[in-house]
Amino acid sequence: MREPDDLALLIEAAREAGRIACGFIGEDAARWDKPGGEGPVTEADLAVNDHLESALRGARPDYGWLSEETEDDPERLDRDKVFIVDPIDGTRSFMDGSRTWAHALAVTENGVPTAAVVYLPQRDMLYHAAAGRGAFLNGTPIGASPRDGLDQAQILAARPAMEATHWDREVPAFKRAYRPSLAYRMALVAQGRFDGMLTLRPSWEWDIAAGALLLQEAGGACSDRRGRALRFNNPHPKLDGVVAGGQAIHAKVLAALRRR
Numbered sequence: 001m002r003e004p005d006d007l008a009l010l011i012e013a014a015r016e017a018g019r020i021a022c023g024f025i026g027e028d029a030a031r032w033d034k035p036g037g038e039g040p041v042t043e044a045d046l047a048v049n050d051h052l053e054s055a056l057r058g059a060r061p062d063y064g065w066l067s068e069e070t071e072d073d074p075e076r077l078d079r080d081k082v083f084i085v086d087p088i089d090g091t092r093s094f095m096d097g098s099r100t101w102a103h104a105l106a107v108t109e110n111g112v113p114t115a116a117v118v119y120l121p122q123r124d125m126l127y128h129a130a131a132g133r134g135a136f137l138n139g140t141p142i143g144a145s146p147r148d149g150l151d152q153a154q155i156l157a158a159r160p161a162m163e164a165t166h167w168d169r170e171v172p173a174f175k176r177a178y179r180p181s182l183a184y185r186m187a188l189v190a191q192g193r194f195d196g197m198l199t200l201r202p203s204w205e206w207d208i209a210a211g212a213l214l215l216q217e218a219g220g221a222c223s224d225r226r227g228r229a230l231r232f233n234n235p236h237p238k239l240d241g242v243v244a245g246g247q248a249i250h251a252k253v254l255a256a257l258r259r260r
Contacts, residue, residue, distance in 0.1 A: 004060070006107045006115040007130040013055045017048045018121025021088060029095070032173045037164050039179040045069050048087035048125055051247045056083050058106075063107070066237055068206045074235070081109050082233045086206040089179035095182065099123050104183035106209035113213035118187045127187040135190050135217035144220030145195040148248035150174055150256070151224055154186040155245075156197035166200055186211025190218035196245025196253055200221075200225050205237040209245070221250035225257060 024044040049069035057065055064076030066084045070209055076082050083105070088094050090101030099122035107115040118127040125143070128137040135142050147153055153174040177194065179185050185197045190211070209232050215222040222230060225241035243253050 003101045003121045004049045006060070007117075007128060007133075008176070008216040009056065009059055010105045010115055010117040011105065011126065011128055013052055014103045014105055014119040014126065015121075016055065017051055018119055019086065020044070020051055021101075021103070021178075022046050022121055028222060035093055040095065041069065042088075042091060042095060044094065045088045045091055047087045049085075052083075052085055052087060052103075052105070056085075064233065066233065068204065072237070073187075076233060077235060079233075081107060081114075082109055082243070084113075084206050084209040084232060084237075085163050086183065086204075089183045089207055092110045093180045093233045098180070100180055100184065102181045102184045102187075104181075104206065104210040106213060108209060108232045111233055113209050113216075113232065114211035115212040115236065118183045118210050118214065120181075120184060125187075127190065129190075129214045130218070131213065133217070137187075137191055141220050142191045142214075144190055144215065145246040145249065147246060148252075149196045150249065153195040153249050155249075155253070156188065156194050161198055161200050166258055169256075172253070172256050182207040183211050184211060186222070186242070186244055187214055189246075190214035192246075195244070196249040198225070198241070198243045199252060200257075202238045202240060203242055205232050205234070205239060208232075208242055210241060219247070220245060221247050223250070225256070227254045 029042040043058045064079030064082035086104040089104045094101040105117045114131045116129045155174045212222045222244040
């Protein structure tokens with residue numbers, strides 16, 4: 001029997017998610033703050049989440065489910081395959097009326113991503129990857145940057161990552177840029193538009209899983225801030241930051257970071 005095509009399912013679900021989200025006006029969408037200081041959520045986030053859960057779990061009822069906008073169910077830990085999704089990555093940008101927000105969808109098997117989509121509907125950018133099948137933007141193959149010099153590298157990072165306490169000797173003199181969606185940052189590195197990215201704070205799996213596969217399939221490298229391989233569907237679904245880039249830049253950023 002032919003294996004189901006998880007990537008095709010994710011692409012179809014992501015495109016419909018984009019249509020749903022774009023039906024809301026970000027500045028006018030109802031919004032509120034999540035408990036525990038976990039940031040804002042809007043009615044658009046929940047509408048997209050409802051669609052994704054219905055479409056994806058309806059098609060694959062034996063897969064587990066982990067989403068930013070669904071109460072976590074430890075039952076997912078007993079499933080080999082799990083959907084890991086962020087209905088809208090970059091909610092604050094969505095609320096501000098910016099176009100820089102994304103739907104991030106992934107399937108993992110035994111902790112490893114096997115299919116992934118990062119979709120920015122208002123920029124008409126759909127990144128996708130499946131294990132062993134390459135990474136693509138709107139159907140065109142993409143690849144990570146071959147740059148090997150850190151001083152000339154362009155790295156996506158938030159300003160707090162540049163504090164001296166994070167670095168072993170001195171803060172590297174790379175060129176820093178920023179984009180609000182973590183999944184989009186990882187996709188841009190997979191595309192080779194930037195040489196690397198890093199976030200040094202604990203990061204939710206749903207922000208990372210799709211981008212991790214894009215980077216792998218684009219020939220890049222991705223790890224936590226200490227250089228450890230990323231594994232997903234953990235009991236507490238947070239990872240110890242992310243460092244990603246072309247192979248050389250990834251190694252040089254890790255070498256420059258303070259590991260303590």
